[in-house]
Amino acid sequence: MFSNGVVPGLTHIVEALTEEGDGVVIQSPVYPPFHELVTGLKRELLDAPLRQVDGRYEMDFDALDTQMRKAKLFLLCSPHNPVGRVWTESELKQVVELARRHDVILVADEIHADxxxxxxxxxxxxxxxDNVITVSAPSKAFNIAGLFASYIICPDGAMRKRITQVQNKHHVLPTPFANTAIIAAYTDxxxxxxxxxxTAELEEQATYLVNRFNEELPQLKTFLPEASYLLWIDFAALDLEPEARKKWLHxxxxxxxxxxxxxxxxGQTFERINFGTSRAVLDEAFKRLTEHADGKAFV
Incomplete structure (x- = not known):
């Protein structure tokens, strides 16, 4: 099914398949629209936060089990934005098992998969x-976000009909540019x-940046991503409130x-950086950060 964006697609799915007051599970820290679309539709936001284990984020399956007991739907970010995890097949099998046990609809945002x-x-x-609903797009991988070209894969006919009804209400229509771009991205x-x-350059860039943080600014904790162009940086050692940190950075x-x-x-102590740029720009950014961090008192 065509969708005019992944976030609109997720929103229309939640609107179509749940009612006001129903529980929707997310795993924070996660892309802000996950929070916003759930609360905006007056659904109950159920958070099963990710855990930091040995410098790596992992799912908290006990928390997920607890929240799924009260939920109608689970929004999975895979690969995860902002922490950069590519979930293993073993982890995803546990997610599927819990969803089946608690009769929860699984919706996967896989826009960073490519x-x-x-x-x-x-x-x-x-x-x-087979019952998973997938929402994705070539927009991240092929840099065509401005075309609003995305799609929903929904195998269940009854669910698809309900989603279509919501999309029709919101006048979701493809453009010839969007359709052409999707086809070209996936067939050329x-x-x-x-x-x-x-993807090879992004992995090299991520490794380079994390190594520089570990060697030159170890006070700021970073997490090596496994996909995409985003780095999640913990500024807790700076001991600044979010607004003060923002003012200092700006x-x-x-x-x-x-x-x-x-x-x-x-995520209160964190900042997310987009490293999908030239090495020269990254080096300049790191130079500025290092120069100004040298004079700060870290806790």
Missing amino acids: LTYPSQRHTALNRLD SRAERWLDQL EEVRLFLSPGGPFGES
């Missing part, structure tokens, strides 16, 4: 359960070659990052 690094392996959730061999080069460092607060309570 940007999985060569060293990793993405498992599409609908390979593990040149696009495939370009994507292979891109006015002194001259870096404009994505503040972590909107990603969830556990």
Whole structure:
């Protein structure tokens, strides 16, 4: 099914398949629209926060089990934005098992899947359960977000009918540019070659940046991503409240990052940086951060 964006697609699915007051599970820290669309539709936001284990984020399956008992639907971000995890098949099988046990609808946002690094392996959730609804788009991987070209894969006919009714209410219509771009992204061999080069460069860029943080700014904790172009950085050692940290970054460092607060309570000390740019730009950003951090007192 065509959708005019992944977030609109997720919103229309939640609107179609749940009622006001129904529980929807998310795993914070997660892309802010996950929070916003659930509360905006007056559904109950049920958070099963990810855990930090040995410098890596993992799912908390006990928390997930608890929240799914009260839920109608689960929004999975796979690969995860902002922490960069590519969930293993074993982890995803546990998600499917819990959803089946508690009769929860599984919806997977897989927009970053095409940007999985060569060293990793993405498992599409609908390979593990035929009832999974998948929402995705070529917009991240092929840099065509402005075309609003995305799609929903919904195998269940009854659910698909209800989603279509909501989409019709909101006048969701494809454009010839969007359709053409989706087809080209997924069928043109040149696009495939370009994507292979891109993911290799992104993995190299991520490794370079995390190594520099570990060597030159170890006070700021980073998490090596496994997909995409986003780095999640913990500024807790700076001991600044979010607004003070934002002011320092903007006015002194001259870096404009994505503040972590909107990603969830556990993101309050974090900033998200987009490293999908040239090495020269990254080096300049790191230089500014290092120069201004040298004079700060870390806790």
